[in-house]
Every structure is written in structure tokens, then in C-alpha cells.
Amino acid sequence: MKFSAYLDHAATTPTRPEVISAIAEQLATGGNASSLHTVGRAARRVVEESREDVAKALGCGPSEVVFTSGGTESDNLAIKGTWWQRHGEDRRRNRLLVGATEHHAVLDAVEHLVHHEGAVVDWIEVDASGRSDAAQLRQLIERDPASVAMVSRMWANNEVGTVQPVAEVAAVAHEYGIPMHTDAVQAIGQLPVDFAASGADLLTASAHKFGGPQGVGVLLARRDASLTPLTHGGGQERQLRSGTLNTAGIRGMALAATLATEQLSQEQEKLAALRDKLIRGALDLGLDIRVTGAHEVGDVSARLAGNAHLRIPGCDGDSLLYLLDAAGIECSTGSACQAGVPQPSHVLLAMGISEDDARGALRLTLGHSSTDADVAAFLETLPAAVDRARRARSASRGGR
The missing domain is CATH 3.90.1150.10 (Aspartate Aminotransferase, domain 1)
Structure with a gap:
């Protein structure tokens, strides 16, 4: 062969072998983390302990961890949810400042808002290495600060691997009171990712990029982040992401995040x-x-x-x-x-x-x-x- x-x-x-074992064990246990009986409470305990592990690995508080189905959902919730909320509060806020080299999970969410919701996008350009700088962002904001709903800039590019100055971008956005999102899907496991230190308001991660299972991810969202949910139902995850939690996948992701950061x-x-x-x-x-x-x-x-x-x-x-x-x-x-x-x-x-x-x-x-x-x-x-x-x-x- x-x-x-x-x-x-x-x-x-x-998927890391240890993660596969943890997922298999949890699948055999079962339980819905929203149920009040013994098995349900056990599943809830796994979810909350996993939330703490993810928070420790990614430098955030447990209450800032919102479990999702992966990077695409997290990006959509961050982009659409922030624009809907901010534009709804102030109709002048219709502008999105977004990197020209973002993943399509961000680009297509932006294009949807442009074509169906009346949003306006200004693209943050890059140099020959694929990097943008905070000075360019400042220029874009200063054209009309009151019109900017949010900024989104990926942490590391999925194609060419270029790392962006996330903390600098977030600092400039915050000077004008603008929330900043970063897609960190490719960064975790290859770069130190500290949500608090980055200054970002929202951060996207996906388990299967760092040794976890497919179909589970997180959106890290600061407690004061204003988001309109994409889905409605049971009100799980701070009412930002309704739906039965993937307890086994969440347990696997937490272990993978721990291993990735430790190693x-x-x-x-x-x-x-x-x-x-x-x-x-x-x-x-x-x-x-x-x-x-x-x-x-x-x-x-x-x-x-x-x-x-x-x-x-x-x-x-x-x-x-x-x-x-x-x-x-x-x-x-x-x-x-x-x-x-x-x-x-x-x-x-x-x-x-x-x-x-x-x-x-x-x-x-x-x-x-x-x-x-x-x-x-x-x-x-x-x-x-x-x-x-x-x-x-x-x-x-x-x-x-």
C-alpha cells in the first residue's frame, strides 16, 4: 500500500486519541444537560466543567463561553448578531469594517447583510504578506465613526497562515466604542490565544482544528457584548444559542483545548x-x-x-x-x-x-x-x- x-x-x-476516548465514554453515559433528573444533572456538570476548562485554555471567564456547532455558526452569530443589535439600537450604524482575506464564514455573512439588510462594508486591505495594520483601520473608522457597527479581523489566515495584530486592531476599535470580532479558528493550538489580553469582544473557535471533534465550537463573547441570536427555542447559552447541547462533543473539545494549550x-x-x-x-x-x-x-x-x-x-x-x-x-x-x-x-x-x-x-x-x-x-x-x-x-x- x-x-x-x-x-x-x-x-x-x-481527533486526538484521548479525546476520542472521552467522547465515547460520554456518549455511553447520555443525558440532556437541560433535564433536571439525575442523568441530566450529570450531563450539565460535564458541560459546566468543560466550560471552565475551555475558559482556562483560552483566557476568558466561563460565563463568556457560548457553545456552538463550530466556526461557521460562531462567525455568523458574531457578525449578524452584532450588526442586527447595533443597527437596531442606532440606524446610523450600518457599516462593517472587515478584512479582505477573511474566511467565507465571515465574508458570506457580511454579504448577506449587505444584500438583504442594507449593510455597507468597507474592506480592510492587506499588504503582500497578507497583513493589515491598525493605522488603516483608524482611517476607515474616521470617515464616519458613528456609522460603524463592528470590526472583524481574523487572528490567523486559513490559507497563507499570516498572523494579524489582533490586539492593536481591538485597541483602535475600542477608542471609538466599536466592538471587535476575531476569527481565531486557525490560531488555537499554534499560537497563544488569550481572549482577555487580545481585547477582542468576540472570538470564534472550532474544535476540529485543534484535535477535537467536528461539529462543535465556541463563540467567546464578553458579558457586555450585545448580540441578537440567530436561533430561538430553549434559551440555552445565555439565550444566544438555543438548542440541545452536544455534551459529548463539548467534553471532547474541552479536553482538546487543554491539551493544545499545554503542549x-x-x-x-x-x-x-x-x-x-x-x-x-x-x-x-x-x-x-x-x-x-x-x-x-x-x-x-x-x-x-x-x-x-x-x-x-x-x-x-x-x-x-x-x-x-x-x-x-x-x-x-x-x-x-x-x-x-x-x-x-x-x-x-x-x-x-x-x-x-x-x-x-x-x-x-x-x-x-x-x-x-x-x-x-x-x-x-x-x-x-x-x-x-x-x-x-x-x-x-x-x-x-
Whole structure:
């Protein structure tokens, strides 16, 4: 059997064995955390102890932890919920200041408000490394501070791994009394994430990005955060997120968050070493490969330790993806597929990369289960895949 190298941890990272055991044990126990009988109270105890564990891991108070189904729901609750609440209180507040390189869970929520609710969006631009600065945000706010409903800026980019100055952004927003949200889905487990120290009012996290199960996440929301809920029903989670709580998933997420934060230092060192070996090895292949975004050997502050984003001229990323997959290398491209039509990544275009250059992108992301063998397998497989992808592209263009 061919060796399989999993290099797509930014999409989902394998659930940690300890987490699987904890989830299985809880599933066998059962119980609805909203029930008042013995089993229900036991489930509630698990939920509240997990809430405390998540709060400790992420630097917030237990009352600030709102359990959700994952990053997408948390982003939607943060964006729509804040805009609805703030705009409802003051009709002048219709403007959203949002990073141009956000995940689609944020972008599509914003676009919904623009097209259906009359919101206005100003995009926070980025430089060639994918980073924005607080000075630009200040300029956008000062055009009309009273019209700004909220600011949203992701902690670390899901495609190119660029880390944003979240605390600086939050500080500027707060000078004008504007709430700030950050999507920290990619940051937890690779960067120190302290909600209180960040200054953010709202923070999104998703368990399956740091060794927990899929289908569970959190929105950290300060006690004074004003949000209109997306759903209504039983009034769970401060009446912000009604619905029966996923007790087993919550228990698994709490354990994963604890492990990820306890092991952060050694994990950063390990992942950065693997990332740097992958990038250096790819550049040494003589294939005219380019690295997207800022990269310094050993650095874990400007770029996520586990992120390597490469652009390979003369190739279509989708072709490379399929060729690598056939050889046992599992990764992703830098493009998003919308309505069945491959499109260049909005992140790369916002960074000033040409559409043609953006089409030859590969995102290679590492995690807690990654090894030297994964990197070696990728580097061994890449040259043949690039050669075939380039020949295929040339043939499709009539040999040009």
C-alpha cells in the first residue's frame, strides 16, 4: 500500500486519541444537560466543567463561553448578531469594517447583510504578506465613526497562515466604542490565544482544528457584548444559542483545548521545523516554486508554525491536487470552488498576486500527527506531479 501523507490540517486535524476516548465514554453515559433528573444533572456538570476548562485554555471567564456547532455558526452569530443589535439600537450604524482575506464564514455573512439588510462594508486591505495594520483601520473608522457597527479581523489566515495584530486592531476599535470580532479558528493550538489580553469582544473557535471533534465550537463573547441570536427555542447559552447541547462533543473539545494549550510550546517548535524543512526542500527542487507570504526560518509569530503555502508557475492547483492525491499526498489548493466553477483565491488576489499565479497554489498544513515522513513523501512526489500538471496545462492551451 502506498504511503499516505496527510498535509491538510488546516481543513481538519485528526481527533486526538484521548479525546476520542472521552467522547465515547460520554456518549455511553447520555443525558440532556437541560433535564433536571439525575442523568441530566450529570450531563450539565460535564458541560459546566468543560466550560471552565475551555475558559482556562483560552483566557476568558466561563460565563463568556457560548457553545456552538463550530466556526461557521460562531462567525455568523458574531457578525449578524452584532450588526442586527447595533443597527437596531442606532440606524446610523450600518457599516462593517472587515478584512479582505477573511474566511467565507465571515465574508458570506457580511454579504448577506449587505444584500438583504442594507449593510455597507468597507474592506480592510492587506499588504503582500497578507497583513493589515491598525493605522488603516483608524482611517476607515474616521470617515464616519458613528456609522460603524463592528470590526472583524481574523487572528490567523486559513490559507497563507499570516498572523494579524489582533490586539492593536481591538485597541483602535475600542477608542471609538466599536466592538471587535476575531476569527481565531486557525490560531488555537499554534499560537497563544488569550481572549482577555487580545481585547477582542468576540472570538470564534472550532474544535476540529485543534484535535477535537467536528461539529462543535465556541463563540467567546464578553458579558457586555450585545448580540441578537440567530436561533430561538430553549434559551440555552445565555439565550444566544438555543438548542440541545452536544455534551459529548463539548467534553471532547474541552479536553482538546487543554491539551493544545499545554503542549503549545513544543508543538510550535516541532511544526515550525517541519514547515521549514518542507519549504526549503520545495525551493531546492529547482521548479521555480515561490512561497506565499512572509517566511523566516523558525518564526512562529508572523506565520503559523504549521502553514506552508506554495505557488508553482505553469500549473493548475486542482490538477496538482489530484495528481498528489493519487500518489498518497493529501493537501489542498489555494482556490475556492464556488457554484462549481474554480476561482482564484480571494486571499491571494487581495495580496496582489495575479490571477494566473494564484491558480498554481498549494496549501500544505501540518498538525499534531505530522512527521518527517510526511514531508519527505511530499518532496519525493512533487516533481513528477508538477511535470504532469505543467504538460496537462500546456496541452489544454494548445501547446502555448
